[in-house]
Amino acid sequence: MTDVKHMKWWGWGVEGVGFHHEDKPGFAPFVVDAVGIDVWREPVPPIDFSEVAVPPSQAGAELIDALTLIVGPEYATVDDLERVVHTYGKSIRDLIRLRAAILPRIPDVVVYPADESAVQRIVDLAVATNSVIIPFGGGSNIVGSLEPLPTETRPVISLDMGRLSRVLEIDEYSGLATIQAGVLGPDMEEQLNARGWTMGHFPDSFTYSTLGGWIATRSSGMQSDKYGDIAEITKGIRVVQPGKLLVVRPIPSSATGPSVREAILGSEGRLGVITEAVVQVHRVPEKREVIGYLFRDWDSALAAMHDINKSDAAPSITRVSDARETAFSFSTSKASHGISGQVQKALFAFLKRRGWNLDEVCLSFIGYEGSSANVAHQKSVVGDVLKKHGAINLGKGPGTLYDQKKFDTPYLRDFLLDRGAAADVSETSAPWSKLKPLYDNVFAAANKAYDEIGMKGWIMCHLSHSMHAGACLYFTFAFTHDGVDPIAQYDVVKSAIQQAFIDSGATLSHHHSVGLEHSQWEVADISEAGADLVQGMFTAVDPGENLNPGKILPTR
Amino acid sequence: MTDVKHMKWWGWGVEGVGFHHEDKPGFAPFVVDAVGIDVWREPVPPIDFSEVAVPPSQAGAELIDALTLIVGPEYATVDDLERVVHTYGKSIRDLIRLRAAILPRIPDVVVYPADESAVQRIVDLAVATNSVIIPFGGGSNIVGSLEPLPTETRPVISLDMGRLSRVLEIDEYSGLATIQAGVLGPDMEEQLNARGWTMGHFPDSFTYSTLGGWIATRSSGMQSDKYGDIAEITKGIRVVQPGKLLVVRPIPSSATGPSVREAILGSEGRLGVITEAVVQVHRVPEKREVIGYLFRDWDSALAAMHDINKSDAAPSITRVSDARETAFSFSTSKASHGISGQVQKALFAFLKRRGWNLDEVCLSFIGYEGSSANVAHQKSVVGDVLKKHGAINLGKGPGTLYDQKKFDTPYLRDFLLDRGAAADVSETSAPWSKLKPLYDNVFAAANKAYDEIGMKGWIMCHLSHSMHAGACLYFTFAFTHDGVDPIAQYDVVKSAIQQAFIDSGATLSHHHSVGLEHSQWEVADISEAGADLVQGMFTAVDPGENLNPGKILPTR
Missing domain, CATH: 3.40.462.40 (FAD-linked oxidase, cap domain/gating helix)
Known part of the structure; x- marks a missing residue:
């Protein structure tokens, strides 16, 4: 297959790397106390991929041929593992579904374009054939931005950006680098570091997420206090849209009407495929x-x-x-x-x-x-x-x-899942004056939800990303699931937490984006009129809803 | 009339305040050298308002009555001076036209709503009667954002926000203030200072511009290096749109899809009327x-x-x-x-x-x-x-x-205009590496333009607003005009400068916005696809083009 790296199909990271507790004597008693699980029990490992009933590709030969003509035979595939790898991100909902082989709709074909012109041809082909395009970066998303809608009847193309992975140019005097969107965090930093530069953007997902993914989801890194979040770091963007290329030139700041740059940020593929960005870079600090x-x-x-x-x-x-x-x-x-x-x-x-x-x-x-x-x-x-x-x-x-x-925390989820507990994260931001009541409300909501589902649960929190107007509160929660319908149980807990965010004057997400998971709170967050405005953008660019449909705004 | 303050109808500032050179011995020789004008010559003062042929109001009695019902009789007016005051901003193009009584289309009625609900009723009335709404703050705009299109056949309502001028609330722990959009700079800072706070936003126009105007045009103040420009300062916004209210809640930073906040910023009335904002404030520094x-x-x-x-x-x-x-x-x-x-x-x-x-x-x-x-x-x-x-x-x-x-520089334009010279400003931003060639290109373009019109001209520049990716270059230019068609001459010079911005990788404006004056460069700046996206926003919110039509994007 291609030389584009992916995480294991059923969990975080690559095969052979995981969380171990044997050298951490305090961990077992902590987990018993928190979620009632004995970590020494025999883990239930994920099923073997051969046991997964993978739905056949629904893409016609004509579409596959046309895609193959654009990217070459080795870069257009209907391989089962490839299609499953490109179906979900890595939320606990995704991990549970993968382990249970719940695959109601998966991509019909995965393509790996080599450059922007190939992306343009693929997008135009998708519109011409009324297919769906879902851009794929590192696959680390945890809010359902990557999965095809279960009701989708059109061919679904997963457009993997992994081959567009080069730092193209560094304007050293300005501190601006032109970088292809498909580059993974470590690869990008390595290319920058080699010339003495850093972007300073280190989200938890850094190891397995891409520049394009960060932009498409409004990512924020651990050092955002100094370097800003991705919205501040990104100055220029190139986006392939149906029949045209949108170019945001790298300008430090501009008064040119509503911000096109800030419309692309967070657009999750709904306004086109981000192929390249000009980002702020800094000298590696002394x-x-x-x-x-x-x-x-x-x-x-x-x-x-x-x-x-x-x-x-x-x-x-x-x-x-x-x-x-x-x-x-x-x-x-x-x-x-x-x-x-x-x-x-x-x-x-x-x-x-x-x-x-x-x-x-x-x-x-x-x-x-x-x-x-x-x-x-x-x-x-x-x-x-x-x-x-x-x-x-x-x-x-x-x-x-x-x-x-x-960057190690995500591995813990797989470890716990092997042992019957579901864990995930939910994060938000709010003004400084609202942080304490927000924190209390979220804890109360989570504990009420654990009572409701009748399971032992845990929640903890950290503050990160300080800004003048407020800060990000990041919650990690876990509970022993019933083994019957863990997703239904998860939904009760997650919904309670999200609703507490909105009710407390906080946002549905500070840096994880909307996807399908948060879209039910989108109107409460940005107002009905705000949602109309965003829908206006989607309709203007993508009247046929070929671009990652259903994400951000619930179908209305 | 109302107690809302306005600048003099023909120039900057209030009556009786202006630029004087008598106590500045170096000024007269400087001006002779720069633009060839003897400042000691007898000034030609603006004509008396009684000499201006003011077009009659085209608003029908029914519309006036309906507006009067909303705001009360003293706050809906067809008075000639009021309508002329609300026709233009204060660009040199505006000043020349006012002095020459060039008034092809002026507002038919000026209304002063007392609160947001009155604004909502006025906007809804405008849509119901197919009238045009042009929001008016301090009237300091210099890119033609305020004037009715000369071809406009519908009734034109100038919506003066001057009565919405209060700092409503300060969340002291967060450093966030809720402020009505119609407040003028000095009034706002006075209210904030009285409680020990400052917004730190001081554009050149500060004395005669409003919070709503700053947001609608993406303003930037002299201390933006520390406080940020208005896009960074503004966290929450309320916008009256046809039939609904758009609310951006005050969140420090958010990942909720394309930014609605950044769509309203710079929207110049085309996405509705900004009534209120939540902005970052800081303790008055020690x-x-x-x-x-x-x-x-x-x-x-x-x-x-x-x-x-x-x-x-x-x-x-x-x-x-x-x-x-x-x-x-x-x-x-x-x-x-x-x-x-x-x-x-x-x-x-x-x-x-x-x-x-x-x-x-x-x-x-x-x-x-x-x-x-x-x-x-x-x-x-x-x-x-x-x-x-x-x-x-x-x-x-x-x-x-x-x-x-x-804050005194704008007075100089009226002084020079009294003496036969036209002066204005044009500003941009670009990456650090492009500033030197940009500067050279703009000087070459301006001097070529002066040659073309055959007049003695001057241009000078400062750098301000340093950002990581680049800085703002701010050009001031002046030339002796021919007294026949100074606007045509101005257009040659201004166009040459703007085109040099675009050709040099700079933006059409760093903080003066687009209006009518810059709209011909909008597509070159944000790309055709970017313009389509912005037009999509306008169409979604305002399908009847009742909201300040023709601004930002040229009619296409």
């Missing part, structure tokens, strides 16, 4: 430090993040876990690393002597970048704020560990 | 300093602005004038103030001794804000960069003067 801190409790942690944001400081990362996520972090420490074992015991004893309640302690990471002088200055300004809130500096050790493990 | 610097020449000045931007520094203002604008600044110094008279002579002697060519010196202002410690730190970081580029620190004196005079 120095980079991530420092760990502890707070007495969530209230003082939130207040500190607020005050740092309102100060003159400019850190690259501001992140703090609530007490439950802090306990989770400690539970995943290796016996031989970080603040674990003897060190952890000594630390806890020290905190106790200071009168801290160990069940309320919150772990925080703050990042600093730039010249050595700037790192020192920022640490000092932030330090003054932290002092007022009684934070304890843990030094660079935990930060280094955080940096090493920061 | 300290604020604007320091003047001199550079040897434009190249070193540009390089320094670039290097400051790429450093770890975070100044609030970065601005530098080219040598010609620097000479202009010196020429407008009062004999008794600033770096003028003896001081100026001593300074020039000093520069000469250092081997500087006085014809190439560039004047710069850099602003610092925040705590005293932050101001000191930023000055030091910026100082290190400036040192490398050989800049000379002039201290706070010139900066204080700049701060006092920063």
Whole structure:
């Protein structure tokens, strides 16, 4: 097959890489307590692919031939595994469905265009043959942006952008790089780093997500405090639309009417296929430090993040876990690393002597970048704020560990799923004044949902992405499912959390986008009139609804 | 009449305030040299309003009655002066037409709604009666966003937002203020300052422009380096549309599909009437300093602005004038103030001794804000960069003067127009690497245009609004007109400059918007496909083209 890399069909990452708990003595007791599962029990592994009944391709020979003519025989395929790999993203809903071989509608053909002109020909062919185009980047989406609608009767083409993976040009004086949309995070950073540059965009999904995917879903990375989110990073965009090419030129800022750039951002394929972008890049910083801190409790942690944001400081990362996520972090420490074992015991004893309640302690990471002088200055300004809130500096050790493990969390879902628990994440942003009630409302909603489904459940949270107007709260939740209809149970929990976001003045998603999963809250979030406006964009570009139909806005 | 304040009908500012040169000894020789005009000659003042033949209102009694029913008799008017005041903005094209009583189509009625529900009723009435709505803020627009199309046969309603002028609420913990759209800059800042807050948005037009106008045109203020431009400042928006209200909730950042917020920004009334916004506000800084610097020449000045931007520094203002604008600044110094008279002579002697060519010196202002410690730190970081580029620190004196005079420039146009010269401004932004060729291309284009019209002309420039990807170049140009068809002459010059922007990879406007004046370059800027997308938004919201028709996109 092609040399485009994909994750394993049934889970996160590549075959052979996964989460292990054997070297983490605190993990088993933590999980029993949280969701009631014994991690030592025999895991139920995913079924073998040979057991999956894959629906046959519904694409006619004429369409396949026409696609083959555009991309060449090795880059247009109806192979079963390829089509299943391109059916879903990696939400817990997706993982459950894959393991249960629930495949009501899968792509009929997967194509790998080599360049923009091939993309244009494929899109035009799709419109001419009334087929559906679903662009595919790294396949890491967790809100249902990639799956064909179950009711789709037209041929479905999954357009994999993996061959468009080059950094084409760096305008070094401006700090702007022209990059093809299909490049995966590590590959892109490697190409940039080789010339001394970085984009500074590191979402949790970094390892298996692409530039085009980030733009199409309004992604945000861990260092967004410094580098901005993808909407701020992206200056120019090229988008293949039916019969034409939309070009947003790389302009720092512009007053040219409603923003076309900001219409493409978050468009999830509904306004065309993003082929290339001009993005802001920065010199790899002379120095980079991530420092760990502890707070007495969530209230003082939130207040500190607020005050740092309102100060003159400019850190690259501001992140703090609530007490439950802090306990989770400690539970995943290796016996031989970080603040674990003897060190952890000594630390806890020290905190106790200071009168801290160990069940309320919150772990925080703050990042600093730039010249050595700037790192020192920022640490000092932030330090003054932290002092007022009684934070304890843990030094660079935990930060280094955080940096090493920061892309590993998604593996945990597969591990838990093997053992009968469903876990996923839901994140939002809200003004600073609304964060505390938002947090309380989400916890209440989740716990009510666990009661409703009658299962033991867990929820934890961290704050990340500080902005002037507010911050992102990121919730991770898990529950033991009944083994009968885990998706129905998941829907109860997830819906309760999302509804609590909207009811608390927060958004349906800060950086995971809408897809199918969140589309029922879209009108509540952007108002009926806002939805009409967005629908107007879709209709203008794609009157035949050939471009990833049904995503973002529910069919109305 | 109403208590809503307006500028004089024929020019900038209120009656009795204008530019005077008598106390500025350097000004007369400068102007003779630049555009060949003797400023001591007898000015030709604007005609008296009684001499203006004002077209009668074309609004029927039924429409007037219905509007009166909504706003009350004193707030719906067909008064001639009111209608002329609401016909144009304040571009040189507008001023020339007003002085020549060129009024092919003026509003038929001016209404002053008291609140959002009145705006909704007016908009719905306009659609029901197939009338045209043109929202009016401070009337400072210079790209033709406010004028009715000359061919308009339907009744034209100018909707003056002046009565919606209150700061409704400040969420102090978040730093977000809810403000009515019709508030003028100074009134808004006064209300905010009274509670210790500032929005930090100070465009040149500040004195006579409104929050709603800033949002509708994508305005940018002098301190955008710190506070962001209006697109970054604005988090929530309420927009009255035909039959409905669009609400963008105040969310710090969101992944909810194409941005509705960024569609309303810059929409110039074509997507409805902006009634209210939630904007970022900041505590009035403890300290604020604007320091003047001199550079040897434009190249070193540009390089320094670039290097400051790429450093770890975070100044609030970065601005530098080219040598010609620097000479202009010196020429407008009062004999008794600033770096003028003896001081100026001593300074020039000093520069000469250092081997500087006085014809190439560039004047710069850099602003610092925040705590005293932050101001000191930023000055030091910026100082290190400036040192490398050989800049000379002039201290706070010139900066204080700049701060006092920063809103005065527009008065100069009326002064020159009284004396036979036409002056206006054109601004853009481009990546850092393109600024030098852009600058050269614009100068070449303007000078070629002056040759073409056979008149003596002048052009000068400053850089302001530094961003990671580039900066704004702001050009001011003036020429002696022939007294026969100054608008035709202006069109030759202005078009040459705008075309040079587009040809040089710059945008048609960084912060003055599109209107009618720039719409011929809109497709070249955002691409044909981009224009189709924007037209799709307009059509979805306003199928009858009742909302400020013809603006942004040329009728196609």
